[in-house]
Amino acid sequence: MTPPLHLSLAGQAVDVLREQVLTGKIPPGSRVNEVEVAQQLGISRGPLREAIRHLASERLLVLVPHRGAFVPDAGADDVRALFELRTALECAAAELAASRRTDVDLVRLREVCAESRRNYRAGQPFPYRLDLAFHQALLDAARSPHIAEQVRLVQQRVVLLRSGLEDDPSHQQASMEDHDELVRAVEDGDAARASAVMRRHLSRVCAQMLASLGR
Amino acid sequence: MTPPLHLSLAGQAVDVLREQVLTGKIPPGSRVNEVEVAQQLGISRGPLREAIRHLASERLLVLVPHRGAFVPDAGADDVRALFELRTALECAAAELAASRRTDVDLVRLREVCAESRRNYRAGQPFPYRLDLAFHQALLDAARSPHIAEQVRLVQQRVVLLRSGLEDDPSHQQASMEDHDELVRAVEDGDAARASAVMRRHLSRVCAQMLASLGR
DNA sequence: AACATGTCAACTGTCGACAGTTGGCAGTCT
DNA sequence: AGACTGCCAACTGTCGACAGTTGACATGTT
Numbered sequence: 001m002t003p004p005l006h007l008s009l010a011g012q013a014v015d016v017l018r019e020q021v022l023t024g025k026i027p028p029g030s031r032v033n034e035v036e037v038a039q040q041l042g043i044s045r046g047p048l049r050e051a052i053r054h055l056a057s058e059r060l061l062v063l064v065p066h067r068g069a070f071v072p073d074a075g076a077d078d079v080r081a082l083f084e085l086r087t088a089l090e091c092a093a094a095e096l097a098a099s100r101r102t103d104v105d106l107v108r109l110r111e112v113c114a115e116s117r118r119n120y121r122a123g124q125p126f127p128y129r130l131d132l133a134f135h136q137a138l139l140d141a142a143r144s145p146h147i148a149e150q151v152r153l154v155q156q157r158v159v160l161l162r163s164g165l166e167d168d169p170s171h172q173q174a175s176m177e178d179h180d181e182l183v184r185a186v187e188d189g190d191a192a193r194a195s196a197v198m199r200r201h202l203s204r205v206c207a208q209m210l211a212s213l214g215r
Numbered sequence: 216m217t218p219p220l221h222l223s224l225a226g227q228a229v230d231v232l233r234e235q236v237l238t239g240k241i242p243p244g245s246r247v248n249e250v251e252v253a254q255q256l257g258i259s260r261g262p263l264r265e266a267i268r269h270l271a272s273e274r275l276l277v278l279v280p281h282r283g284a285f286v287p288d289a290g291a292d293d294v295r296a297l298f299e300l301r302t303a304l305e306c307a308a309a310e311l312a313a314s315r316r317t318d319v320d321l322v323r324l325r326e327v328c329a330e331s332r333r334n335y336r337a338g339q340p341f342p343y344r345l346d347l348a349f350h351q352a353l354l355d356a357a358r359s360p361h362i363a364e365q366v367r368l369v370q371q372r373v374v375l376l377r378s379g380l381e382d383d384p385s386h387q388q389a390s391m392e393d394h395d396e397l398v399r400a401v402e403d404g405d406a407a408r409a410s411a412v413m414r415r416h417l418s419r420v421c422a423q424m425l426a427s428l429g430r
Numbered sequence: 431a432a433c434a435t436g437t438c439a440a441c442t443g444t445c446g447a448c449a450g451t452t453g454g455c456a457g458t459c460t
Numbered sequence: 461a462g463a464c465t466g467c468c469a470a471c472t473g474t475c476g477a478c479a480g481t482t483g484a485c486a487t488g489t490t
Contacts, residue, residue, distance in 0.1 A: 008280065010443085224474070259474060
């Protein structure tokens, strides 16, 4: 099975490496040794290099000439700067969603909110998965593939920054209420309000992350 | 000089290829033959492949498994979708610039506007270069490296779409006036107005490109 | 004539090996 | 002791070659 069975070796390597980076299995600050990881994955250095460059293009790795690829470990400034970009993208998405959403989009959004609420009432910790699902549903409603793609990349970087941070239960309710209000604005087709709520929501999430980093 | 003299072979290949793609020397729709281009550049397929993947990550090429890399040729829908992303990013940049600009930023912005006006009065065609310079100056004033980076990538894709399109002189004055008004809003620190003017400006530019494509 | 099938050249995906660079370590000098 | 110099191992950058896939052309079939 030397040739691409279903996905090229490079493509498979991208998936495996991304997983390992995002879950913190390869901790921030550490280096990715080409020969070592290549043997580990059972592939040659060529495809692995392509995978590394790909993840570098997603900013999940940083390349240093003649030194190799490193998992970036970010400070507070990076978090702030990254959330500036995320806010720009997701506020635009919220506006578009408010003006383009269909009934199916609303059903989906309400569904995610309902699941979050069930989860909350059951005393379960608010899984980050549900937060991602909500934002994804909003992006679907916005129907802007390019914006959606960029948001996906940014969220991925946020996940990387979050690796090693535990969910803070105290902010679950606030996030849920933000989501609910966002859905109402989108329902009303109120683009300006949707944008404003999203901005406040992300500002809150950013502040929480900064607080978690500080500890 | 087998080793990286100042930049790796892959890096050099990226620059050369990007130039050739953006100037239309490699026309949209055409394929990039690895062995052919590699010989042409006097390098091996390895570094060239990395360059191709890099440009693909910038969306200047599209990869088709087992088929190779192609220069994308976009239709009207792509232009609209791309400008949605560009609007999201540059409106945010305009807001940030309005609240963060320093005096040096303003000097630079006025300078670019002045050169545009000199150019216009001299009856010269408005070079796209000056438009890029203006937007770059605004990004510098916004001081958001991540947003700036994304805008750079998007603008590059716009340049690719523009390849083969001539500058339309009839829109020079409108663009110049947009720029002037944008500078005034930034001077006043009026983020909302800066965002609104930017949105109108980009909407106009997008409409112009769609008109050019239609012909 | 239109369609299905077999064959083939061209190209991509992958691999292993070599060359050059980098950072660190031992040894030496001041 | 501290700083400097010269080596050395480890690793990245690059290359050439092989294997597998794809699309197209030629051939045969209905």
